[in-house]
Amino acid sequence: MTQPPEGLEIVPLTPETWGLFDDLVVRHGGIFGGCWCIWFHPDSDERGQGAEANRALKKRYVERCAAHAALVVDGDEAVAWAEYGTPAELPNLHHRKQYDAEADLVPDYRVTCIFVDKRYRRRGLAETALLGAVDLIARAGGGIVEGYPHVPGDKKMSSSFLYNGTRAMYERCGFMFVRPKGLKNTVMRRTVAPAG
Template identity: 45%
Template sequence: MTRRRRTENEATRPPLIVRPLDASTWDAFARLVEASGGVWGGCWCLGFHMKLGRDGLSWAQRRAAKEQRVLAGTAHAALVFSGEDCVGWCQFGTPEELPEVKSRRRYEQGLVELPQWRITCFFTGKGQRRRGVAHAALAGALSEIARSGGGTVEGYPEDTDDRTLSGAFLHTGPMAAFEKHGFIRTRRVAPHRWVMTRTVTAGDCP
């Protein structure tokens, strides 16, 4: 697609808006997950809530487990919409809600105090890349955190270091998005993965 045609197509698309994941947006979220093969091998965005792989849960059971958390208010995400369609999201929550982190041993070695919030994963639907979905989702997550009282927030993005990576390796978020939104690198927990932190003030609009 030429740059001119891409620009023309973008001009006709609805603007991106962000809404929280809750009972009213569950169906739109679920449609995107289903259209994307369950996301990352069928995890249904549960991988930071619980250990997957040996859980023995079927696709339907994972879907139900995620929905149950959403309805109970223990699963949070900033969903990015284009018109009526959910096109991506950023998941966030407390450490109690999202206890599973990557590179746990290295993470715990350098841990001084748990954060109030974690930003754990991002997803952008097919055909929606380079629209700023991840940036919009992260901004939405930070706004939701501010409305919920703010506090210290951690993210765990992968530094590409000029490497070309598939989206599967960047599910914890693009480093550039975190830097744009004021996060700083706190410590390295893997060859290319960092803990990044910032403090969000209650009531702020990051």
């Protein structure tokens, strides 16, 4: 198990911790224009119908145990998260057509979105959240985990485009490069052993 920085803890997103996640998203205007981190979930009539519809949909996914995330908590606030889930829970990916055409296997889990509270950025909490997700996956039995981070070019990228971290961060967390995906994304993979 990875230890978060002193004073912080990792908790799973559950109906009981929904309020922590909800407060974090509300503090940031719904994240990425009211997305509520539902873009990667299955298509539905509610998805994309505005921030409140997205919020209600995300809450229902959490209540049905069909949405997972590692929340990084400081006191009584979530300050970062890493969304993960099975491909059935998170079927949508950017550059999906290319991904499907080049896929050599179906992973057990995907990490699809990482977000850090603007007050806590540049402290390594994206990496803390990713490792928290890996630990929660290990507790659930482990398996093959994929992430789809970015490879920033010469120009500085807005954090809005780094919704899944960077290749270098994934490499520090034990993921191996598999192949490119789109112009500036990658497929990274790690086998996570069950927690013992």
